[in-house]
Each structure stands twice: as structure tokens, then as C-alpha cells.
Amino acid sequence: MKSKTETKPSQKSASNNGKDSKTTSAKVPVVKAAVVHASSNGMKSGAMEPLRKNPHGIPDYRAEVPNFTTTDEWIDGKYHYTVKGDFDAPVPAIRESKYLTKEKSIELYRWMWLNRKMETALENLFKQQKVIGGVYLGLGQEGCSCASAMALGKGDWIAPMIRNQGAMLVRGFRPAETMMQYMAKAGAPTKGRDSGSHYGDVHEKNCVAPISHLGDSIPVVAGIALGARLQGHNIAALTYVGDGGQSTGPSYEGFNFACVQPGV
Numbered sequence: 487m488k489s490k491t492e493t494k495p496s497q498k499s500a501s502n503n504g505k506d507s508k509t510t511s512a513k514v515p516v517v518k519a520a521v522v523h524a525s526s527n528g529m530k531s532g533a534m535e536p537l538r539k540n541p542h543g544i545p546d547y548r549a550e551v552p553n554f555t556t557t558d559e560w561i562d563g564k565y566h567y568t569v570k571g572d573f574d575a576p577v578p579a580i581r582e583s584k585y586l587t588k589e590k591s592i593e594l595y596r597w598m599w600l601n602r603k604m605e606t607a608l609e610n611l612f613k614q615q616k617v618i619g620g621v622y623l624g625l626g627q628e629g630c631s632c633a634s635a636m637a638l639g640k641g642d643w644i645a646p647m648i649r650n651q652g653a654m655l656v657r658g659f660r661p662a663e664t665m666m667q668y669m670a671k672a673g674a675p676t677k678g679r680d681s682g683s684h685y686g687d688v689h690e691k692n693c694v695a696p697i698s699h700l701g702d703s704i705p706v707v708a709g710i711a712l713g714a715r716l717q718g719h720n721i722a723a724l725t726y727v728g729d730g731g732q733s734t735g736p737s738y739e740g741f742n743f744a745c746v747q748p749g750v
């Protein structure tokens with residue numbers, strides 16, 4: 487079945503009413519229809535068309551779009567962060583994924599569940615003071631880590647950050663390795679020599695160890711992708727950044743470096 491996708495860019499840009507504030511809107515243009523490629527078994531195949539585009543023309547694949555806006559502004563010397571919107575909206579109904587088969591959905595859920603269980607145990611160990619150093623958790627963000635890592639192929643590269651231990655599970659690290667790493671055991675990936683999440687595997691799992699310096703993983707993965715391209719390989723290179731990390735210089739240096747490559 488094929489129908490036409492049409493998106494309507496938002497006409498109204500955010501206004502700060504002359505105040506030193508910025509507004510991020512989660513509202514997106516109206517979706518009239520989506521292109522669906524259905525195979526004989528009813529499941530979708532091939533590349534999906536985005537359901538909509540944002541006002542900058544960037545494809546938006548989200549199935550649900552919450553109706554809220556976030557505003558941050560300085561008032562009387564204090565920084566305020568406010569979320570306004572429709573918080574009474576009903577929870578979306580459970581339904582089959584538009585993008586994944588049932589088997590893939592279950593596989594993803596299993597990874598997310600393992601991620602949740604492992605980090606809950608890690609949190610408990612931290613509270614028992616059995617963890618050496620600090621601990622960073624991705625509880626509540628399992629879908630982001632696990633689904634994105636699942637989308638990669640074997641030859642692709644990944645540079646997880648502190649919240650992405652779920653991605654490392656998907657990439658082939660065992661929960662026991664993460665636990666031993668956090669407790670600085672000899673059986674840990676760094677044999678107890680480095681702290682917490684600082685382990686990776688550039689030989690078999692194509693996984694760069696999480697980089698402490700926020701934003702620095704972006705130029706690193708851009709470099710990996712460029713290196714692969716120079717060797718004639720067509721790969722994806724994935725990393726993650728939070729809103730804090732996003733305000734560092736290396737984030738933008740990395741994005742710029744990637745964007746100016748020919749063909750990007």
C-alpha cells in the first residue's frame with residue numbers, strides 16, 4: 487500500500503517576547519499521511535518514509551508526538567525551566583510497532599529488560615559501597631541505548647556514553663563484565679585498572695570506550711567514519727550526547743567536520 491506523505495512546516499516561530507529566554511517546541515507539523523511499504527506478510531519492508539518533518543526539514547520518525555513546550559528564562563536573576571502543555575492527554579494505546587516485526591520488538595524488550603536489571607543491581611551495589619568510584623546509570627533511557635545499538639550492523643561503530651551501558655550489552659559485552667569493571671575486579675575488561683564505564687573493544691566489537699570529556703565522542707566517531715570511507719567501507723558510526731554535553735565546543739566541531747565531508 488502506498489500513499490502520499492505531506493508535511494506542513496510550522497509557520498509560527500517561537501517568540502521570547504523580548505526576554506532573554508529560549509523556547510523549544512515539541513509541536514510538529516500536521517501529518518496528513520505516511521508512506522507505508524507493506525510486504526506480503528503485512529510487515530513493512532525497506533526504508534520507511536518519515537511521518538513528518540520538523541520546521542527545519544529534518545525527518546521525524548516518532549510515532550507519537552507529545553504536545554508540550556519547554557521554556558527556560560532568567561527571572562530576577564534566577565534561571566527557570568518550565569514545561570507547559572497537555573499533561574492530561576491519554577497514554578497512547580499499546581499497538582504493534584510500525585517499524586519492527588514482533589520478533590524484533592521482543593528482542594529489543596529483552597535487551598531493555600536486561601539493561602534495567604543490570605543497572606538496578608549496579609545501583610544497589612553502589613549504595614552498598616561495593617562500587618569503586620562513581621556510577622552513571624541509564625535507567626529510564628533503556629530504549630534509546632538498546633534500540634539504537636540494535637539498528638547497527640556488525641561492521642558499524644559505536645561510541646557509547648555514560649548512560650549507554652544498554653548499548654554495550656547489545657554490542658556484546660556481558661553484564662558480568664560491566665559489574666566487574668565497576669568493582670575493579672581482575673576479570674573486568676580493563677582488569678581493574680580503569681574506572682567505571684571506561685571500557686570498550688576496538689578489535690572485535692567496534693566499540694570505543696566511553697569518553698569522559700562530554701562532546702568529544704562526536705569528532706571521534708566522525709573520524710572513524712572518515713577513516714572507514716577512506717578505506718572504501720560504507721559504515722554507520724553512532725554516539726550519544728546529552729543536553730549538557732551538547733553545549734561543549736567539540737560537539738559542534740565534530741558535527742561541522744562530519745557535515746562538510748563530500749556527499750554528506
Ligand SMILES: Cc1ncc(C[n+]2csc(CCOP(=O)(O)OP(=O)(O)O)c2C)c(N)n1
Nearest residue numbers: 648649698699700727728729730731732734
Ligand atoms: C567537558 C566536560 N565537562 C564536564 C564534565 C563532568 N560531567 C560528567 S557528566 C556531566 C553531566 C552531563 O549532562 P548531559 O550531557 O546533559 O547528560 P546527562 O547526564 O543528562 O545524561 C558533567 C557535567 C565532563 N565529563 N566533561
